[in-house]
Amino acid sequence: MKEKELRRSLAVLPIGTVMKLTSLTARQIRYYEAQELVFPERNEGNRRMYSLNDVDRLLEIKDYLAEGVNVAGIKAIYDQQQQAAQAKEAAQRQPLTDEDVRRILQDEFIRQGGLGHPTPGMPQQRPL
Amino acid sequence: MKEKELRRSLAVLPIGTVMKLTSLTARQIRYYEAQELVFPERNEGNRRMYSLNDVDRLLEIKDYLAEGVNVAGIKAIYDQQQQAAQAKEAAQRQPLTDEDVRRILQDEFIRQGGLGHPTPGMPQQRPL
């Protein structure tokens, strides 16, 4: 499985190819990057190079936008996903101590309680 | 299975990417094309565009050359493969008539017998 994952994350496609694969304009693709929705690599000559995963993400972005979700919303979704993945990874490295659990719960309450400003860089928690 | 096949044959990689993936120089890659060992597509701007299959083939070519097989040899191998594939495909479309079989066998004999010149475009049959 690691093999395929690696292939899919290899940055080998120039923006022209990505345009065709996604039917997006260069302007759109660069804009989504500026909004931190995708993170293409750069080659030695500063050209953006995309992976298949990047292409998938761009198609996803396109779908979200078509559904009426705006860029900020998409970013929130991705931030949330990334945070979840990160947490899971950390959890797997070593089980949490009671101390950790307490701190995490405390953070949760602080955010949910709406005290103070939303922490910058933290995804907004939408009330159900 | 058709899905994957399609993906692998999509011409999406510029020569610069292929250079990195294969550790070949642009000169080498273009030379192999001139010798009809690979057949990259061209985009609207006349730039060569390669598929993953093309990359595999280039790596294969590299191996053959390292083994001491020269370009003509590699070409013969590929021509043979292609002919075999073609024959198989034709065979599957409709079983051969006796007439076909006779003609094919006759062709075989002519070539094996060494009468006349080797048919141009035909892969050489190496005697065992």
Add this chain to the structure above:
DNA sequence: GGATTCATGTTAGAAAACATGACATGAAGG
């Protein structure tokens, strides 16, 4: 030994692709 062939390197000049930055715009919403 000298001439060829093969696979590749190197160079030059032109065209295509891409980068960045700025200004323009139509739709939506307060």
Add this chain to the structure above:
DNA sequence: CCTTCATGTCATGTTTTCTAACATGAATCC
């Protein structure tokens, strides 16, 4: 009406790729 958002368009500069030509070292043939 004014702003914001997502995108279009244009100008200018750099990078990548193209073709064509000449150069070269190793092997092969006469």
